[in-house]
Amino acid sequence: MRKEIRFAGFGGQGVVIAGKILSIAAMMEGKSVSHIPSYGAEMRGGTANCSVVVSDDDIASPIVVDLDICIALSLPAMLKFEPKIKKGGLLIYNSSLISDKPKRDDIETVAINANEISAKHGSTIGVNMAVLGLLVKKVPEIAKLDSLTKALDEAISERGKKHNPVNIAIMKDAYNLIP
16 A cells, blocks of 8 residues: 655645644554655745655655645645546545535545534634544545544644644544545
8 A cells, every 4th residue: 555645725724734643643553654744935824735655665755746645625725736636546625615626537526624624623723633534534544543643642732732632523523424
């Protein structure tokens, strides 16, 4: 198994930390991983994305060109990265902010109202947790939900750990969207 994944959105949506959490969770399960963040000119409000490779074998190159999976949290992110998804790949997009439908019919697309799920739990910043929960339900070979929740303790700063119970609730809510 080798999955090349891109998380993309605006700065402040937590795309880089989502990639870090997924990477830590996969490492906890003995997988090889790489995580490369990328920021636009501004942080909050500018573009942000990160590449994650999860593999059962050693990773010779962390460079992600043809995506197996793209998680798009904003319309500009979806427009930029949808064409880079391999035929048969997966696009998970935040339908709370993206009203346009994906253009391609040769990939699987899953819409998630990530902002609404986050808000339901009293959070304005848990969008990334929602897509992580849905991602591991949809592609369980990457990491298990239990590993994601454990990875929060390592990935989140001391100051932010007080939000982990809400983060876990958001992940579980999104995970349970798909039977």
